[in-house]
Every structure is written in structure tokens, then in C-alpha cells.
Amino acid sequence: MPKQIxxxxxxxxxxxxxxxxxxxxxxxxxxxxxxKLAQTAERAxxxxxxxxxxxxxxxxxxxxxxxxxxxxxxxxxxxxALAAVTTHLGLAGTINSTFNEPYEVxxxxxxxxxxxxxxxxxxxxxxxxxxxxxxxRRGGFLAEADRYTRATQFLATARELFDSWPADAVVADKDSxxxxxxxxxxxxxxxxxxxxxxxxFNVPRSPQGRPVILQAGDSDxxxxxxxxxxxxxxxxxxxxxxxxxxxxxxxxxLPAYGxxxxxxxxxxxxxxxxxxxPAEAQEKAAVVRRQQVSGATAIKxxxxxxxxxxxxxxxxxxxxxxxxxxxxxxxxxxxxxVRMNRDPVAVAREWRSKAEAEKLxxxxxxxxxxxxxxxxGTPATVAASINDLVQQDAADGFILVPHVTPGGxxxxxxxxxxxxxxxxxxxxxxxxPTLRDHLGLEFPA
Ligand SMILES: Cc1cc2nc3c(=O)[nH]c(=O)nc-3n(C[C@H](O)[C@H](O)[C@H](O)COP(=O)(O)O)c2cc1C
Numbered sequence: 209m210p211k212q213i214x215x216x217x218x219x220x221x222x223x224x225x226x227x228x229x230x231x232x233x234x235x236x237x238x239x240x241x242x243x244k245l246a247q248t249a250e251r252a253x254x255x256x257x258x259x260x261x262x263x264x265x266x267x268x269x270x271x272x273x274x275x276x277x278x279x280x281x282x283x284x285x286x287x288x289a290l291a292a293v294t295t296h297l298g299l300a301g302t303i304n305s306t307f308n309e310p311y312e313v314x315x316x317x318x319x320x321x322x323x324x325x326x327x328x329x330x331x332x333x334x335x336x337x338x339x340x341x342x343x344x345r346r347g348g349f350l351a352e353a354d355r356y357t358r359a360t361q362f363l364a365t366a367r368e369l370f371d372s373w374p375a376d377a378v379v380a381d382k383d384s385x386x387x388x389x390x391x392x393x394x395x396x397x398x399x400x401x402x403x404x405x406x407x408x409f410n411v412p413r414s415p416q417g418r419p420v421i422l423q424a425g426d427s428d429x430x431x432x433x434x435x436x437x438x439x440x441x442x443x444x445x446x447x448x449x450x451x452x453x454x455x456x457x458x459x460x461x462l463p464a465y466g467x468x469x470x471x472x473x474x475x476x477x478x479x480x481x482x483x484x485x486p487a488e489a490q491e492k493a494a495v496v497r498r499q500q501v502s503g504a505t506a507i508k509x510x511x512x513x514x515x516x517x518x519x520x521x522x523x524x525x526x527x528x529x530x531x532x533x534x535x536x537x538x539x540x541x542x543x544x545x546v547r548m549n550r551d552p553v554a555v556a557r558e559w560r561s562k563a564e565a566e567k568l569x570x571x572x573x574x575x576x577x578x579x580x581x582x583x584x585g586t587p588a589t590v591a592a593s594i595n596d597l598v599q600q601d602a603a604d605g606f607i608l609v610p611h612v613t614p615g616g617x618x619x620x621x622x623x624x625x626x627x628x629x630x631x632x633x634x635x636x637x638x639x640x641p642t643l644r645d646h647l648g649l650e651f652p653a
Contacts, residue, residue: 213598213634214440214473214605214647215625216300217249217617218258221280224509225479225580225609227499232612237279239289244614246290249297252621253635255646256298256329257290258442258607259283263307264340266542268508269517273540284316291324298643300329300422305358306336307344310365310398311405317419318370318411326415326642331422331442334359334430339541356429361400363421363437371652372396373413417652420643422475435461438472439649442607446476446582451602473647478582478594478606482619486585493584496611497575506571509578512540513552513559523571527560582606587623594624595633 221236222228228236235241246257262280266273283301290299299320303313313330321328334355338348350358377393379386394408423430423438434441435458445454455474462472481496483489501509503523511518515533532552563573583590597603610616628634639645 210595210631210633211598211604212648213594213628214475215249215252215254215634216256216258216298216475216605216607217245217254218260218477218607218609219245219613220260220609221262221613224500224505224578225611226613227496227611228613230499230612232615234614236613237281239286241614242286242290243293245610245617246294246297248614248617248621250294252617252625253638254297255605256300256327256643257287257294258300258331259286259302260331261302261304261333261335262542263304263335264343264542266540268511268540269519273508273542284320287320287328288323291320291327294324294327296327296638296641296646298327298329298420298646299324300331300420302331302333302424304333304335305362306334306350306355307341307346308362310362310403311369311407311409313362314366314369314409315411317366318409318414321414321416321419322411326644328414328416329420329422329440329643331424332359332363332433332438333424337542356425356433358402359433360437361402365398365400365403365405367418368396368398369409370413370418372409373411375413375417378412416642416644420647420649431458432461434458434472435467436465439647440473440475440604443474443476446478446597446603446606448597448600448602451476451597452600455601455603470648471650473604475605475607476582476603477580477609479580479609479611480583480590480620480624481581481611482585482587482590482623484586486589489584489586493581497579497581500611501571501575501578503571506574509574510570512543513555515539515552521570524569527556527563527570527573529560532556587627590620591624591627591631595628595631598633 219242220226227233249257261283283303287299287301317328317330336350336352336355341347341349372394377389379389396409397406420439421437422440422442423434424442425433426444441458443454445451458472458474459469462469481489481493483492506523507518507521513532514528515538518528521528534552559573583593594606598605625634629636644651
């Protein structure tokens with residue numbers, strides 16, 4: 209029996225992947241767009257619909273960075289509304305553990321799980337930076353090293369709240385007049401380094417017991433957090449070699465927590481471009497890359513590494529000969545990863561020599577270096593690649609990020625999914641009503 213593939217649909221909002229200016233693109237805010245993508249995903253029997261979260265608009269040079277996520281309606285509001293227009297599709301929301309409180313978040317997820325009859329999932333992220341924190345009067349709150357401590361304690365606290373109601377607590381027997389079996393349900397008292405709360409949880413146990421837990425951090429701490437607590441991990445490692453390395457790394461951490469290999473699904477983000485022939489798909493992919501990286505975008509992305517105003521540079525000209533500014537004041541705010549993991553001067557040197565050797569303009573170079581396209585080909589070759597990566601343990605499935613919202617999943621649903629179904633590696637019908645059923649996860653006792 210081949211491994212079964214899991215698929216999710218990411219609604220990304222306006223960002224470097226989506227092409228909002230494409231003639232086919234619709235609104236990233238209006239409810240109709242969310243409905244369209246969710247219903248396509250459900251028609252194609254996807255496991256879940258996924259919303260990322262941005263708590264503060266990113267800025268560059270003191271202005272809203274309008275090539276990144278601009279305008280993001282509230283996650284719970286959107287997912288609750290989607291619960292009413294879908295029947296089986298899982299509904300995953302990204303909610304951070306740094307600026308929220310466990311009681312509130314547990315209540316929201318338990319409510320979503322009730323409203324959707326057991327389809328809620330929580331992507332626990334830590335998004336720690338002080339710039340985001342200012343929105344919450346918590347600028348500078350929580351050193352990087354403490355993020356996963358709070359996340360672990362946050363999740364443990366939320367679990368206690370979810371578990372504070374037994375499944376059979378509500379009797380509601382009209383004849384006897386008994387509503388609750390036992391009036392002591394919902395009680396909790398939790399004290400640790402970050403939380404000191406007591407009371408009674410106000411939502412009875414939901415259909416899945418607890419929402420499915422996703423995790424999206426990549427550091428050692430993030431991976432350990434996933435191994436200890438998550439049901440699925442959203443990663444950036446979607447190629448064969450990188451994917452296998454990541455997959456092995458997180459799966460080998462599971463036994464220490466008494467967990468089986470299957471209890472944590474690895475789901476990298478993936479984009480796709482389809483064509484009738486491999487050559488046509490490659491041509492389309494090149495067009496999409498040029499749409500994703502306009503001249504103005506190329507300069508903005510270059511500024512993020514150089515940490516300088518480069519608005520005077522010609523995107524079709526050569527790279528700046530001046531080195532990046534490595535001071536602490538950064539031109540791009542709210543995008544912590546820009547500076548964290550690399551040496552800007554060394555990367556700038558690499559980029560300059562690559563551009564010189566291959567005669568690339570600024571725009572050409574950015575198109576290459578920021579390329580995240582995963583699957584390019586005919587429906588048959590894309591279906592084969594997806595299946596190969598899953599069967600070879602580079603992933604358990606993918607979170608697909610269409611570049612056109614909201615219709616960008618239609619072609620995949622109509623052409624690639626049937627081929628995966630023919631191979632017997634993707635469901636033709638949902639086997640149960642809840643997201644735990646789709647992901648093959650156990651229900652919490
Ligand atoms: C694939 C992926 C998706 C992420 N999505 C979000 C998101 O939607 N919102 C958010 O605030 N942080 C998001 N994060 C950031 C993580 O929560 C975390 O703050 C960041 O990766 C730093 O943690 P790390 O050092 O463990 O990687 C994402 C991270 C990854 C790897």
C-alpha cells in the first residue's frame with residue numbers, strides 16, 4: 209500500500225508569491241475569494257484550508273511594504289464563516305503564542321471546532337519580534353530564546369483547558385431537568401513561568417477533543433517543539449534532498465516523546481505552474497516569475513539585503529558596488545528573517561559575482577535568488593513528482609500556495625488531483641467528518 213498524500217490549500221494574501229495584478233486575480237479581502245478557494249479545495253478532497261497570519265503590516269523605508277501581506281482579515285472570523293459554506297475541509301488558522309493568552313485562544317479554537325463539527329487546526333507560531341509586539345504594547349517583549357518556552361507553556365495550558373470538560377459532561381435531559389452530569393467540570397488551575405490562571409473553561413469539549421496542532425518554526429527549538437506537541441509541521445523544505453534531511457531530522461525526535469513516526473506529518477509549502485507540455489510549463493513559470501518580481505519589487509527585495517535606500521538604481525542595470533549597511537537599524541521592519549540567518553556582506557559579494565559571471569541585471573538576479581517555484585510541468589509530471597517526494601519520505605504531503613487568488617487552485621484540482629487518485633495515493637472521498645480523520649490522527653483520550 210503506497211503512502212497516502214496529504215494536501216492543503218494556503219490562502220496567502222498579497223505577497224511575493226501571489227500576483228495580485230494578474231488579470232485573473234480577485235480580492236484578497238472579500239469573503240467570496242475565501243469561499244472560492246476553500247470550495248475548490250473541498251471539491252478536490254484536500255485535507256485543509258490554511259491561513260497564515262501577519263499581526264503587523266511590514267514596513268520598508270518607513271512606508272507600508274505593499275508588496276508583502278497587506279490587509280489580512282481576522283483568522284477566526286474568516287474560518288468561522290468558511291465553516292458554514294464547507295462540510296469536510298479542515299480549517300487551519302495561524303495564531304501566535306507570544307502576544308495572546310491561552311484562555312482566549314483555547315476558547316476560540318474550541319468554538320471553531322464546534323461550529324465546524326471537528327475541523328479546526330491551530331498553527332502555533334511564535335513571531336516574536338519587537339516591531340510586531342508594539343501592536344500589543346509588548347515591544348521588546350520576550351527574548352528570542354524564551355519564545356518556545358512560552359509557546360510550550362501556552363500550549364500545555366490550552367490543552368488543560370480543552371481537557372477540562374469530559375465528552376459526556378452535558379446531559380441536557382429535559383425529563384429529569386439535569387443539564388450537567390457534574391457541576392465541577394471545566395475547572396482549571398495552571399501556574400508556570402508565564403501563566404498563572406485559574407477558573408472554569410467555558411466551552412464544552414469539542415468534536416475533535418482538541419484542535420489539530422500545526423507548527424511552523426525551523427530552528428532546533430522549533431523542531432523540538434513540533435516533535436513534542438504538533439500533529440503536522442509546515443516547512444520550507446520541499447525538495448528531495450532538503451526535504452529528506454528535514455523529514456529525518458524531525459521524525460527522529462519523536463520517540464523521545466513516546467510518539468510514532470506517523471503521528472507527525474511533514475507538509476512543506478509548495479507552488480506549482482502547469483502546462484500542456486513541459487516546455488510550455490517552463491515558459492509559463494518564467495512569465496510568472498517576472499510577474500512576481502517587477503522592477504520595483506526587485507529593488508525592494510535588494511534593499512532588504514543591502515539595508516539601504518536603492519530607489520535610485522535601475523532594476524535592469526548592475527548590482528550596487530557599495531556594500532550592505534550592517535548597522536542594527538534596518539530598513540525593513542516586521543520581517544525578522546531578513547537579517548537573522550546570514551551575513552549580508554558575504555551574500556552581496558556572492559550575488560555580485562554571480563551577476564557579473566552570468567550577465568544578470570538586478571531584476572534577473574532577484575528573480576533567480578528568490579525563486580520558490582516547486583512543481584513546474586504537465587499535470588502528469590507534477591503528479592509524479594509530488595508522489596515521488598512523498599513515497600521517498602521527503603514529505604507527507606504539501607501545503608499548496610497558488611500564485612493567483614482565488615482561482616489558482618482550479619487547474620490543479622481538475623488535472624493533477626485525478627491523476628493522484630488514479631495512482632491510489634490520494635482519497636477520492638473523505639473517510640470521516642473531522643480533520644483528524646483526514647490526517648489519520650488519533651483522537652485525544
Ligand atoms: C513555513 C513557515 C511559515 C510561517 N508562517 C508564519 C505566519 O504565518 N505567521 C507568523 O507570525 N509566523 C510565521 N512563521 C514564523 C515562525 O512562527 C517563527 O516565528 C519563525 O520561523 C522563527 O522561529 P524559528 O527560529 O524556530 O524558525 C512561519 C515560519 C515558517 C518556517
